[in-house]
Amino acid sequence: DSLMHGVRLSDESLFSFQCIRTQEPVVINHLTNTSRAVRFCTARKAIRAYCALPLSTCGMIGVDSFGPTAFNVKNELEPATLHFLKQCALCHVELLETTRVAVSVAHIQAAATAVSTNMPSWHAMQCLYAQVLLAVQTNVGYVHCQQIVRLAADFTGDCTILCWHKAPTRRPMQHLPVHFCYRHHCVPTLVGDHVHLDDLMLPMTNVPRTLDDARSAGAPTMGLEPRGAFPCFAGMLDSLFVAPRVAFCLYRKPGRPFAPRDVRFLNVVMHIAQVAYVNMYKALVVRTLAAEALQWANDFVHAKEGMVVVSSSTSPLNPASPPQKPRELFTVVFATNPDKFPIGVALKKTLKRTHRLAALSATPDVQSAMVCISTTVGPAAGVNTLPVSTIPPTTPLSVTTATISTTVSSPVPPKPTGSKFTSLFSKKQAAKDHLAQITSPSLAASSAAPPRPVNSMPPVPSQHWEWACRLPATQYLLLDITTTNAVHVEQFMMEGETLADTCRLIYDAFWANPRGDEPFVGYFLTSWWHQIHVALGSARLAIEQQVRLYLDAEVVNKSSCSANAIAILSGALLCCGYKNDEFQRSKRATLQLFLAKQVASELHSLDPFNQATKSTVWTAAFRSRAFFLGQSLSPLQLALDVSPAFRSLLNATLLLQVISKWLKADADKEKAVWTPLILAATRIQCRARCRMAVAEVRRRRRTYHATLVLQCFVRQTLARWHVQARREGRAASRIQRWYRRRHEKKPAFATKALLVHMRAVQARFGLNEVGTDGAEFGEATTFEQFLHHGGGKGMVHAEAKRLLQKLKDMAKERASLPWEARVDEEV
Numbered sequence: 001d002s003l004m005h006g007v008r009l010s011d012e013s014l015f016s017f018q019c020i021r022t023q024e025p026v027v028i029n030h031l032t033n034t035s036r037a038v039r040f041c042t043a044r045k046a047i048r049a050y051c052a053l054p055l056s057t058c059g060m061i062g063v064d065s066f067g068p069t070a071f072n073v074k075n076e077l078e079p080a081t082l083h084f085l086k087q088c089a090l091c092h093v094e095l096l097e098t099t100r101v102a103v104s105v106a107h108i109q110a111a112a113t114a115v116s117t118n119m120p121s122w123h124a125m126q127c128l129y130a131q132v133l134l135a136v137q138t139n140v141g142y143v144h145c146q147q148i149v150r151l152a153a154d155f156t157g158d159c160t161i162l163c164w165h166k167a168p169t170r171r172p173m174q175h176l177p178v179h180f181c182y183r184h185h186c187v188p189t190l191v192g193d194h195v196h197l198d199d200l201m202l203p204m205t206n207v208p209r210t211l212d213d214a215r216s217a218g219a220p221t222m223g224l225e226p227r228g229a230f231p232c233f234a235g236m237l238d239s240l241f242v243a244p245r246v247a248f249c250l251y252r253k254p255g256r257p258f259a260p261r262d263v264r265f266l267n268v269v270m271h272i273a274q275v276a277y278v279n280m281y282k283a284l285v286v287r288t289l290a291a292e293a294l295q296w297a298n299d300f301v302h303a304k305e306g307m308v309v310v311s312s313s314t315s316p317l318n319p320a321s322p323p324q325k326p327r328e329l330f331t332v333v334f335a336t337n338p339d340k341f342p343i344g345v346a347l348k349k350t351l352k353r354t355h356r357l358a359a360l361s362a363t364p365d366v367q368s369a370m371v372c373i374s375t376t377v378g379p380a381a382g383v384n385t386l387p388v389s390t391i392p393p394t395t396p397l398s399v400t401t402a403t404i405s406t407t408v409s410s411p412v413p414p415k416p417t418g419s420k421f422t423s424l425f426s427k428k429q430a431a432k433d434h435l436a437q438i439t440s441p442s443l444a445a446s447s448a449a450p451p452r453p454v455n456s457m458p459p460v461p462s463q464h465w466e467w468a469c470r471l472p473a474t475q476y477l478l479l480d481i482t483t484t485n486a487v488h489v490e491q492f493m494m495e496g497e498t499l500a501d502t503c504r505l506i507y508d509a510f511w512a513n514p515r516g517d518e519p520f521v522g523y524f525l526t527s528w529w530h531q532i533h534v535a536l537g538s539a540r541l542a543i544e545q546q547v548r549l550y551l552d553a554e555v556v557n558k559s560s561c562s563a564n565a566i567a568i569l570s571g572a573l574l575c576c577g578y579k580n581d582e583f584q585r586s587k588r589a590t591l592q593l594f595l596a597k598q599v600a601s602e603l604h605s606l607d608p609f610n611q612a613t614k615s616t617v618w619t620a621a622f623r624s625r626a627f628f629l630g631q632s633l634s635p636l637q638l639a640l641d642v643s644p645a646f647r648s649l650l651n652a653t654l655l656l657q658v659i660s661k662w663l664k665a666d667a668d669k670e671k672a673v674w675t676p677l678i679l680a681a682t683r684i685q686c687r688a689r690c691r692m693a694v695a696e697v698r699r700r701r702r703t704y705h706a707t708l709v710l711q712c713f714v715r716q717t718l719a720r721w722h723v724q725a726r727r728e729g730r731a732a733s734r735i736q737r738w739y740r741r742r743h744e745k746k747p748a749f750a751t752k753a754l755l756v757h758m759r760a761v762q763a764r765f766g767l768n769e770v771g772t773d774g775a776e777f778g779e780a781t782t783f784e785q786f787l788h789h790g791g792g793k794g795m796v797h798a799e800a801k802r803l804l805q806k807l808k809d810m811a812k813e814r815a816s817l818p819w820e821a822r823v824d825e826e827v
Contacts, residue, residue, distance in 0.1 A: 126163055133165040139265055237277045569599075574623050
C-alpha cells in the first residue's frame, strides 16, 4: 500500500530516474493505441545524494539520486523526505517480522496437526521438534547449535537428546556414538538444513545453566553460558503441564548477543510451540482410544467384525447457493477387517448402516443401540447343551431402530419359467427367486419335506445383530454379532452404556488435566486397568468366600456352581499360567486349585506392562483368550448370572487379555517398522561381504602368483650361484695344481716334526764315540746301522705310521673347510 495518501505529485517534484553509468535521465516510452510519445521522467537532472536507513537487524535501505525538490536552500535533504523514508523502513521491518512469524507459526501448526495414521506417536512428536528447530534456524542468525532435550526425573539421571540442529552437544565430545539417519528416521527434507532426530543419552551436566533459570522462572530465559561464553536461550516446551520435562536450548555464537527482534521472535515461537505441543500430545494420547475400546468390545461379545467411525459434517461447495443442511459423513478410522471396511474411506450414504448411525448421532441421550439385522435357520443340531431362546422381535427397544427393517420378507411366489429363449435378465431373476426360496425361513418351513423324527433337535436359528456405541470425540463403535444363543437386548444396551460412560470419563479426565507422562500406547486400557485392578483387590475376599461355598457344596455332592462360573474360574487359572490338565478334570478340581493357589490374589499381582515379566504374562493371557474364544457363550453372556465379585474377576481376566494383545500388536508394529531397514542393511552387508571376498580372493591370487614368481627367481638364482661356486672351485683347483707344479719341491723323507725328532735323536745318539749303552744298539756299531737294522728301523716305521695318521686327520679337517680357506692354507 502507498504511504503517500493525499499527496499531489507533479513532474517537477518526482524523484529522477537516471542511468548510473551514463548519468543521463531515463527515457519513458508511452506506447498506446493512439500515440507513441517518448519523454523523460522529469525535465531536471538528478542530484547524486545517498541515504541509508537500517532495517533493524534484517539489513538496510539505500536511496540514491534524489530530485532537486527534495533539498532545501542549504542543499540538505528535506526532513519530510527523511521521515517518509524512516516510516517506510519501519513498515518494511514490521511486515517482514510479521510474515516470518506467520510462516513459522503455520509450519509448526501444520506439523502438529498433519499426523499420519501409520506414523508412530514418538516419531510424530520428534517431527514437531524438528519443525521448531527449523523455524528458529531460518529466522535467527549466528546459530551455534540447538537441541530438544527430555530431562531426567532428577540430576542423577540421564537426559535424552530428542532432536538437534548442527550438533547434539554444545561442545564436541570424543566418544559420542555415530549418528545414522536411517536408524533414527530423520526427515529427509530437514537433513539438508542439518536438523536430525536422535535418542542420545547424556548426563544431566550437559544441560545449560540458563535452563535452570528458565525452569525456576517458569518462562523462557536468556543467559550467557560460562563455558565458551555462548549466548543461550532456553525454555520448556511442555511448561503447561504439571511436571515439564521437554526443554528447548538455543546456543548462539560467542560475541553475538540476542537482538530485541530475535527475543521477540523466540518468545512468539516458544508460545506457539508450547500450545502446539499440548494439542498434539492430547491428540496422540487419545488417538487410539476408540480402537482400544473396540478390542475390548470385540472380545467381550465375540463379534464377527467391527469398526470405529468418526462423524464429520460437510458444507456446500458453492457459498452463493441457498443455505442447506450440512451433510454428515461417517469415515472409518479403524476396522478389524480393513479389506471389507477400508480405513479412511467414508461409508456410502445409501447404506442402511449409515442411516442407523445418523439416527444414533441425532439422539445425544442414547449411548448404545442394538439392532437385529437378519435371522436365518441353519441345519438341525444333533446335541445342543446351550439354551435356545425364541427369535427376538424385529423391532428392538432401541430408539435408533425406528427406521430399520429386517431382511426377512414375506414369501414371494416364484415366477413361471420361460422358454429356452429366455433372456439373460430373466435367467438372473429366476436364479435370485430360487435362491430366495432356499434361504427364506418361511418358504423353507412351508416347503415339502419328509417328516422330522420326534427325538431330533429343531433347527438352530442364526441371528445377525449390529451393536453400536457412542464414544467421545464424535466417534462410534460398530460390531457385527452372529450368534445362535439367546440375545438379551437389555443386557447389550446396559453394557454399551457402561462402556460409553467409561470412555467418556477417561477422555474428559485426561483432556481437562493432562499430566504429561501418559503413555501413547494403550492409554485407555491403562487407565481402565487401574480401575479394574482396584475393584479386583476389593473383591478378592468375596471371590474366595464364594468359591469356598461352591467347593463345600461339591464335597457333599450338592453342586451349586454354574458352568458360567467354572468358565470364569478356568479363564483366571489359565491367565495365571496354569495348564488345562491341572483343573479340567472336574469342577471340584477347578475350585480346589483356585483356592489352593489363591488365584484371585495372583491375578491381582500381575502387571502386563512390566518389561521383565511381559513374556510370561502375555503367553498365559493368550492361552486364556483362546479358551474364552472356544466357549459357545461370549463373556457378556457368561456374566449374566454371576455375582458382582465374579464379574470383577471376569473383567480383570478379559482386560488383561486385551492389554496383552494390544501391547503385542504394538510391539509387532514397531518391529515391522525396522524390518525394511534390517533387510536393507542385510542386503548391503551381503553385497559388501561379497565385494570384500572377491577383493580378498584377488589379493590372495596375486600374492600366490607373486610368491611363485619369487620362488622361481630364487631357485634360479641359487642354481646360478651353485654353478658359479663349482666353476670357482674348479678354477681354484687348477690354480692350485698349476702353483704346485710351478713350485714343486723335492720329495722329503720326513716332515718337519720327523726332522726335529731325528735331530734330537742324532743329538743324543749320533756321537762318534761308542757310548756306554751300546746294548741298545745291539750289534750295530754306528747310528746308520741302527736305523737300517733292528730296532731303529721299527722305531722309524712306527713314527712314520703315527705321523701319516695325523696327516690324514688334518686332510679330513681341511676337506670340511670352504674352498677359499683351503686355497689360502695350501698356498
